[in-house]
Amino acid sequence: MGEAQQAVIDVRNLKVEFPGRRGTVTALSDVSLSIRPGEILGVVGESGAGKSMTGLAIQGLLERPGRIAAGEIWLGQRRIDALGDREMERIRGREIGAIFQDPLTSLNPLFTVGAQLTETIRQHLSLGRVEARARAVQLLRDVGIPSPEERVNHYPHQFSGGMRQRVVIALALAASPKLIIADEPTTALDVSIQAQIISLLRRLCKEKKTAVMLVTHDMGVIAEAADRVAVMYAGRLIEIGPVEDVLHAPRHPYTQGLMASIPSLGARVEKLNQIDGSMPRLDAIPMGCSFNPRCRSAGPRCMHERPELTAVANGASACWLNAGGTA
Ligand SMILES: Nc1ncnc2c1ncn2[C@@H]1O[C@H](COP(=O)(O)OP(=O)(O)OP(=O)(O)O)[C@@H](O)[C@H]1O
Numbered sequence: 176m177g178e179a180q181q182a183v184i185d186v187r188n189l190k191v192e193f194p195g196r197r198g199t200v201t202a203l204s205d206v207s208l209s210i211r212p213g214e215i216l217g218v219v220g221e222s223g224a225g226k227s228m229t230g231l232a233i234q235g236l237l238e239r240p241g242r243i244a245a246g247e248i249w250l251g252q253r254r255i256d257a258l259g260d261r262e263m264e265r266i267r268g269r270e271i272g273a274i275f276q277d278p279l280t281s282l283n284p285l286f287t288v289g290a291q292l293t294e295t296i297r298q299h300l301s302l303g304r305v306e307a308r309a310r311a312v313q314l315l316r317d318v319g320i321p322s323p324e325e326r327v328n329h330y331p332h333q334f335s336g337g338m339r340q341r342v343v344i345a346l347a348l349a350a351s352p353k354l355i356i357a358d359e360p361t362t363a364l365d366v367s368i369q370a371q372i373i374s375l376l377r378r379l380c381k382e383k384k385t386a387v388m389l390v391t392h393d394m395g396v397i398a399e400a401a402d403r404v405a406v407m408y409a410g411r412l413i414e415i416g417p418v419e420d421v422l423h424a425p426r427h428p429y430t431q432g433l434m435a436s437i438p439s440l441g442a443r444v445e446k447l448n449q450i451d452g453s454m455p456r457l458d459a460i461p462m463g464c465s466f467n468p469r470c471r472s473a474g475p476r477c478m479h480e481r482p483e484l485t486a487v488a489n490g491a492s493a494c495w496l497n498a499g500g501t502a
């Protein structure tokens with residue numbers, strides 16, 4: 176309970192469903208995670224695992240008919256999973272900032288970055304025009320944009336990709352949110368720029384005590400930026416723990432496969448799905464453990480009984496072999 180009270184965001188047993196003509200697809204099952212102030216939780220897993228869906232559910236941005244079918248989402252002391260659109264709109268930007276892969280999804284090409292920053296600032300904070308403008312310039316300075324007094328009057332297309340993503344970070348931080356959800360924030364950028372953006376994000380969030388959910392395919396980014404790592408597979412969380420443990424002593428056979436697929440630590444890889452076989456489709460998840468068709472350690476129990484996420488050492492893993500069990 177003590178830990179839950181401290182958390183900025185606390186997701187409990189989240190289930191997301193998409194009702195359709197051919198039945199209901201469960202996109203997320205029993206996802207539980209929490210992030211404390213100033214903590215960066217990396218979220219990894221191959222394409223379709225449910226990483227973005229988790230971020231969208233937290234922000235109240237599930238595409239209809241997608242819906243939260245079970246579980247709870249707490250933002251500090253406030254439960255936010257069943258709020259109306261208006262209330263969620265207020266929370267987005269003010270309490271939850273977002274950074275997406277493509278800076279241009281967050282920026283309007285028709286307005287100067289100053290206009291966009293001031294609008295966001297004034298929408299969420301009770302500041303006058305002049306103060307909001309000053310805050311916009313300061314934010315641009317904070318994210319390392321040279322000559323911010325001039326740059327504030329420029330349009331998004333006048334910035335390079337890396338500088339544009341810095342503007343997006345400034346925009347996400349504009350109202351001092353408690354949580355930032357960054358979904359592949361550097362994937363669209365040059366490799367040489369990626370590390371700078373990640374270290375900027377990390378430094379700012381540590382300074383401002385912002386909790387961060389950082390979705391990425393890049394284990395280099397995880398190693399550099401994350402404090403803890405959550406591993407997702409087929410809509411479930413299958414391992415979570417401190418970054419050193421998950422990278423160097425992974426518990427779950429899937430995580431072990433992920434780590435083994437990285438040529439050497441620190442090397443950047445584009446795709447993680449180098450484990451034999453592929454992740455099951457959401458409408459064809461096998462009985463028992465969803466990883467069982469690809470698991471070299473799978474035993475009879477794994478074929479018909481689903482392992483729950485269970486505490487091991489400083490983290491948790493969903494495998495019958497962990498916590499002294501047998502497969
Ligand atoms: N509108 C939708 N209706 C039904 N299923 C959906 C919908 N949107 C996404 N999904 C499914 O939800 C699952 C999770 O998708 P999600 O986008 O969260 O994956 P991801 O882990 O972010 O993958 P990537 O690394 O490719 O970004 C996928 O299997 C996807 O097909």
Ligand SMILES: [Mg+2]
Binds near residue numbers: 228
């Ligand atoms: Mg995604």
